[in-house]
Amino acid sequence: MLSLLRFSGLIVTILAIPTGPLLAAEPATVAEATAVLDLATFPLIPGGESKSPRRLAHLSYSAQSDPQGAYAFQKKTLEERGWKEAPGAYLSDQSCSGSFGKDGYTVSVAVTPAYGADAKGRVEIHLSNHGNVAVNQLPVPPDAKPLYSFPAVAAYVTEKPVKETSEALHELLTAKSWEPYGKAGDSLYFKRNAVKISAWPSVAPGQGGKTVIQLSAELMSVDLPAPAGLLDASYADTTKTLSLGVDMKAEALAAYYKGVLGKAGWRATIEKSMKIDFREMLIFRNINQDFLTLSMHEAEGKLRATLEQRTAAEFEETIRIARDEESKRKANAAESTRKAEEKEARDRVTVAIPLPNGAKSVKQSKDHLEFKLAPGKASAAVKAIHATLVKDGWKGKSVKFDPMAGSISLEKKAGVTVVIVYVDAGFGDAEINVSTFGSDIKPLNGGR
Numbered sequence: 001m002l003s004l005l006r007f008s009g010l011i012v013t014i015l016a017i018p019t020g021p022l023l024a025a026e027p028a029t030v031a032e033a034t035a036v037l038d039l040a041t042f043p044l045i046p047g048g049e050s051k052s053p054r055r056l057a058h059l060s061y062s063a064q065s066d067p068q069g070a071y072a073f074q075k076k077t078l079e080e081r082g083w084k085e086a087p088g089a090y091l092s093d094q095s096c097s098g099s100f101g102k103d104g105y106t107v108s109v110a111v112t113p114a115y116g117a118d119a120k121g122r123v124e125i126h127l128s129n130h131g132n133v134a135v136n137q138l139p140v141p142p143d144a145k146p147l148y149s150f151p152a153v154a155a156y157v158t159e160k161p162v163k164e165t166s167e168a169l170h171e172l173l174t175a176k177s178w179e180p181y182g183k184a185g186d187s188l189y190f191k192r193n194a195v196k197i198s199a200w201p202s203v204a205p206g207q208g209g210k211t212v213i214q215l216s217a218e219l220m221s222v223d224l225p226a227p228a229g230l231l232d233a234s235y236a237d238t239t240k241t242l243s244l245g246v247d248m249k250a251e252a253l254a255a256y257y258k259g260v261l262g263k264a265g266w267r268a269t270i271e272k273s274m275k276i277d278f279r280e281m282l283i284f285r286n287i288n289q290d291f292l293t294l295s296m297h298e299a300e301g302k303l304r305a306t307l308e309q310r311t312a313a314e315f316e317e318t319i320r321i322a323r324d325e326e327s328k329r330k331a332n333a334a335e336s337t338r339k340a341e342e343k344e345a346r347d348r349v350t351v352a353i354p355l356p357n358g359a360k361s362v363k364q365s366k367d368h369l370e371f372k373l374a375p376g377k378a379s380a381a382v383k384a385i386h387a388t389l390v391k392d393g394w395k396g397k398s399v400k401f402d403p404m405a406g407s408i409s410l411e412k413k414a415g416v417t418v419v420i421v422y423v424d425a426g427f428g429d430a431e432i433n434v435s436t437f438g439s440d441i442k443p444l445n446g447g448r
Helices: 030-038 067-080 162-175 250-263 312-347 378-393
Strands: 002-007 010-015 059-065 098-104 105-113 121-131 143-147 155-160 178-185 187-192 195-202 212-219 230-237 241-246 274-276 279-285 290-297 303-311 347-355 360-364 368-373 405-413 418-423 430-437 440-447
Touching: 067 098, 067 105, 067 121, 121 212, 162 178, 162 187, 162 195, 162 212, 178 230, 250 279, 250 290, 250 303, 303 312, 312 405, 312 418, 312 430, 347 378, 347 405, 360 440, 368 440, 378 405, 378 418, 378 430, 418 440, 430 440
Parallel strands: 347 440
Antiparallel strands: 002 010, 059 121, 098 105, 105 121, 143 155, 155 212, 178 187, 187 195, 195 212, 230 241, 241 303, 274 279, 279 290, 290 303, 360 368, 368 430, 405 418, 418 430
């Protein structure tokens, strides 16, 4: 039987055949799931390429292969790690799909033809870990009758209307310690530990207008908690970000996260949240030096917030990319300057850089300026410098001012550029470096 499964924003068609019940267990933690299978380190087909970040719970990549060959590679790799294929795998020349189980966990595999200009002979491979929750053992209203049951999805039929069914599901699942985790349309989301479930009641014309309840589960690559009384929430595994709306003040939400994250080994780097532009920011770190960034602002009468996780390695990679981009731009600009040096010798540009209040440890040369600021101040300072330069005729690509690190390049004319690089981890001094090529720096104002 064909069934549409929805996970991580992706809808794939999977042929599934009913199997025996999964092992009854407490929903997995991130550490427990990592010990069973980490898709972030799962081997790819030789030459395979993942264009999106690799995560514990999800893996999507493309490779030069046919669907059956690509599926066979995933199957062999999983079976070598102790996974067993469930009955009912669907194999064809157009697409392949199936599911695998181990220790109560279910992983689905889907292979489809690639698309795009260079898609010939390539396929898209998707693996998703649905966690260790037996969805066919989750509570449903007493009158609900089973429709179908597969390893990662189960469905029931009830005579009750959608609204009443939704309210009953909420009551039943919260009574079993499942925490509300947002909703999308009629779909309700809940979580325990690192497993998120979807409870989706909807009218089914094929069932005579009765209500069909579809229950599904997925593993989350990070366990991001949410406070009780959510107005709305949305978790994205690709970015490891929880977006939520709450009827709380920023101070109360910050206090909630200090408490719940503190129990999990996270500590705030500063006592109170810092204001960056219109947002209140609070940064947490754990013993592994990973980051959790809480960003909050009021909009339309409620508090909007995001909680984003970055590992220490991901943060270092952000800095490395910024520095690499600076090196590349510097090399390119130096070459352009060399070629245009004689022509531009008598037309040297002076670039005015407004030093923000509080700037310290200022060092300047003809074409370089660096200074330090208090933590949390770099993004706003760079934004002000950028605005001044744009007003003075400097041009560049649109900029996203990341509060923690970034690299910005502006050009006045051929061979005349300004590059700004900043790093602000939220503790210790923030560092800002300004380099120019084909022009001279003239600092303005400033406080040391």
